[in-house]
Amino acid sequence: xxxxxxxxxxxxxxxxxxxxxxxxxxxxxxxxxxxxxxxxxxxxxxxxxxxxxxxxxxxxxxxxxxxxxxxxxxxxxxxxxxxxxxxxxxxxxxxxxxxxxxxxxxxxxxxxxxxxxxxxxxxxxxxxxxxxxxxxxxxxxxxxxxxxxxxxxxxxxxxxxxxxxxxxxxxxxxxxxxxxxxxxxxxxxxxxxxxxxxxxxxxxxxxxxxxxxxxxxxxxxxxxxxxxxxxxxxxxxxxxxxxxxxxxxxxxxxxxxxxxxxxxxxxxxxxxxxxxxxxxxxxxxxxxxxxxxxxxxxxxxxxxxx
Amino acid sequence: xxxxxxxxxxxxxxxxxxxxxxxxxxxxxxxxxxxxxxxxxxxxxxxxxxxxxxxxxxxxxxxxxxxxxxxxxxxxxxxxxxxxxxxxxxxxxxxxxxxxxxx
Numbered sequence: 138x139x140x141x142x143x144x145x146x147x148x149x150x151x152x153x154x155x156x157x158x159x160x161x162x163x164x165x166x167x168x169x170x171x172x173x174x175x176x177x178x179x180x181x182x183x184x185x186x187x188x189x190x191x192x193x194x195x196x197x198x199x200x201x202x203x204x205x206x207x208x209x210x211x212x213x214x215x216x217x218x219x220x221x222x223x224x225x226x227x228x229x230x231x232x233x234x235x236x237x238x239x240x241x242x243x244x245x246x247x248x249x250x251x252x253x254x255x256x257x258x259x260x261x262x263x264x265x266x267x268x269x270x271x272x273x274x275x276x277x278x279x280x281x282x283x284x285x286x287x288x289x290x291x292x293x294x295x296x297x298x299x300x301x302x303x304x305x306x307x308x309x310x311x312x313x314x315x316x317x318x319x320x321x322x323x324x325x326x327x328x329x330x331x332x333x334x335x336x337x338x339x340x341x342x343x344x345x346x347x348x349x350x351x352x353x354x355x356x357x358x359x360x361x362x363x364x365x366x367x368x369x370x371x372x373x374x375x376x377x378x379x380x381x382x383x384x385x386x387x388x389x390x391x392x393x394x395x396x397x398x399x400x401x402x403x404x405x406x407x408x409x410x411x412x413x414x415x416x417x418x419x420x421x422x423x424x425x426x427x428x429x430x431x432x433x434x435x436x437x438x439x440x441x442x443x
Numbered sequence: 444x445x446x447x448x449x450x451x452x453x454x455x456x457x458x459x460x461x462x463x464x465x466x467x468x469x470x471x472x473x474x475x476x477x478x479x480x481x482x483x484x485x486x487x488x489x490x491x492x493x494x495x496x497x498x499x500x501x502x503x504x505x506x507x508x509x510x511x512x513x514x515x516x517x518x519x520x521x522x523x524x525x526x527x528x529x530x531x532x533x534x535x536x537x538x539x540x541x542x543x544x545x546x
Binding site for chain 2: 171229231240241242251255257258259261304
């Protein structure tokens with residue numbers, strides 16, 4: 138089994154920044170990426186920092202210690218690391234509706250990826266956009282235009298899809314009952330933090346509407362409730378690329394410093410910047426901020442008479 | 444119809460020959476399996492184990508498993524992330540598919 142000081146899971150903006158900042162402080166680092174996309178670019182970006190890189194490795198298990206189990210093209214692999222930086226990003230929010238499983242119904246980011254990265258229309262050029270994420274809709278609308286497609290409908294709520302030949306052929310809204318013929322329905326309901334790995338590591342979470350759902354609780358140095366597990370970027374709350382990069386740099390420096398690699402003023406400086414430029418990113422645990430939990434505990438105690 | 448589903452093609456691309464359910468098709472160098480199938484007008488990749496309903500890709504980032512196909516006798520290959528290779532024998536996956544299912 139290969140051992141490292143720090144394993145970073147996720148090679149988005151946060152993960153790359155974390156791996157680079159930790160490796161620059163002389164920690165031995167491995168960055169684990171689920172995809173093989175942009176592998177060459179990432180490898181060259183990281184080569185000057187000394188961080189290792191594993192592409193096409195999907196982490197499916199994590200144990201205290203820490204040990205990470207992953208699925209790779211070469212079979213199962215285990216990696217041991219004293220610190221884990223979770224940078225697993227976010228996932229498109231999806232909802233079920235009548236006909237939502239028909240071929241042709243897809244996430245907006247999936248369609249964007251097919252158009253921008255793969256250069257193929259996934260089934261046709263007529264698109265109905267479903268959802269309310271204004272920013273994503275604007276971006277997708279532009280991409281549809283550039284690729285020579287046609288936006289045929291915009292539905293913000295209560296969609297229903299139907300088929301005449303096994304694949305999506307029309308979409309309607311249960312509000313007005315109108316049907317529009319379409320090849321693709323792209324769902325744009327925003328994103329939610331991807332906290333599966335954080336939960337596997339038993340990190341404490343809290344609900345935050347502004348951060349996009351249940352997110353891990355973090356200290357000022359982005360450490361979770363599990364010692365040695367750090368979290369940065371979208372998996373700790375939906376935000377911009379700038380936030381992800383900043384948090385990655387902070388998590389990397391803090392994890393490195395916790396292993397005895399002096400960071401100078403870096404951790405303090407990055408902490409101050411995060412606090413000043415992006416307030417509200419860190420959710421601390423305060424019992425009095427969790428009235429529902431307090432209430433539940435009190436009512437159970439009262440019932441038990443203790 | 445299929446040909447014009449490609450976007451912004453500049454110049455000739457090197458073709459990659461493969462078979463889908465026994466039919467000869469051509470993809471392009473750099474295609475994922477899903478991209479190549481879409482470009483050939485295919486929209487149904489698999490059917491579901493319990494309901495038998497058709498699926499044709501949903502997330503395109505390797506999460507949802509709606510695009511699983513059988514490749515060279517190996518089921519459960521994510522068409523949206525797996526790269527197309529010359530001579531691949533690709534099949535629609537019914538249910539969870541079976542190892543060794545091949546033409």
